[in-house]
Amino acid sequence: MNIEEFIQNANILTNWIADYYKNIRFYPVKSLVGPREIFNSLPMEIPQEGEPFDNILQDFQDIILKGITHWQHPRFFAYFPANTSFPSILGEYLTSALGIQAMMWLTSPSAAELEERVILWLRDAMGLSNEFVGCIQDTASTSTLVSLLTAREKVSNFKINQEGFNDNYRFTVYCSTEAHSSIEKAVRIIGIGSKNLRKIPVDQNFAMEPEKLEETILKDISNGFTPLCIVGALGTTSTTAVDPLVKLGEIAKKYNVWYHIDGAMIGSALLLPEFSHLVEGINLADTFVFNPHKWLFTNFDCSVYLVKNPDLLVKTFQISPSYLKTDYDEQVHNYRDWGIQLGRRFRALKLWFVLRSFGLKGIQSKLRLHINFAKELEKMIRQDNRFEILAPVNFTTICFRYNNPLRKKSEEQLNDFNKKLLETINQSGFAFLSHTTLNGKITIRFSIGQTNTCLDDIQQTWSLIQKKAAELESYEKKKIF
Ligand SMILES: *Cc1c(COP(=O)(O)O)cnc(C)c1O
16 A cells, blocks of 8 residues: 555545444444354455455455444443544544554653653542552553552562562452452452452442451451452442442551552543542552543543552563663653553553543533433433332443332342343344343443433433333233233
8 A cells, every 4th residue: 555545545434434423323233243253254364465445445344344333332331331532533543653662761752751741631630649640551450450469569578579479478359249350350360369359248339348348357367368459449340339438548558458449430530520529539549540441532442540659660560671771761751661561552642632622621521411311311210110220320320120010020030031121122233231230130231421422312222121121021921821
């Protein structure tokens, strides 16, 4: 492809993307292909000769698109959003064009310094302690892993990095039963073992019970364990419950335990002054993570990792072979030492595009819009007594199920019914929702946060849920008689 062809193809692609976004509501949200369907429609070998761009784009449309779940569809209500926005797409386009490798300051000073600046922008806009500095990691999973590794090295005085584990170390890590699976994954990876992860019970609002946490820590200490880290949740994945972050921080301080807070989805809410009461808890943490790639209109991947003591972090990760040493190392941040991989993407660029294009006010009004949509939906659900809401609606995720008091069902039948209901809605292609289990109850999660979601999308999806539930109920009734 020469430069003239590049210009032409880029124009074709830009137009394609514009049409895609214009027509996105006509696509089935969740891909309806079956297993192996896409794989089997692809040729077995690399083409010997180069192919024209038009053919590639045609196959993208005919084959690949069928197997795409449209995360940017305004009726994507599953999991949490992985949202993007036009400024983010354009920033990413430039990043790919520059094609830099931002492993250290010298390999692109702008990448390092823009990254530092946008992190501080966000920190300050959230009103967080200026003890925090940070960097961009790929995901919250990585950020949590990096945090736990730092805790491990701090407590072992950097010995485990040198000598490996031995019998002297019996670490325990604490999170709630509702915490994200990435915490258990990190506990496994760093060599502590799942059985030493203490999953502390939650209250009726799905937030950790701090008394149980303290009891467990005391018991572990008396049994010869070293409590390594408490992971608090600012918004659990199932219900967006918020752990009592201040109390957790006080316990962490009292027992000298590392404190990490996982705010992957909900962290963005700290940009709203109405959530400034959450800042006190975050400020007690050693590290805090949230994902602009979830609810800050910046495309995957982009995870903000804040840390109070970067020296510990760097000491955990830094290995400086001669070929990576530079004359500037004393004056600059080499982010290769702030995480796992050497090579790093230039992620700050798209985030910068987003923050400048929206402005803080633009971002705040989008976040508030989504929160108001959730309130509207909660009202609609509460007005229909065939449905029940199963968790407090704290932000933009609503957990509910069908449970018609006029059609009594066992818990097992209810689970079955709600599973079927969800499947029917997702198969319709109109909207995509996902589920969780709360106290043994199959729960439908309606998670709002896609960049372009409108109230109409929510209302229409709710109508569809009501209609499908009624159909399913009458179908089941016919089956019995
Ligand atoms: C989504 C989520 C994660 C994982 O995020 P990744 O960036 O995909 O690793 C972790 N914790 C919580 C609370 C989440 O909601």
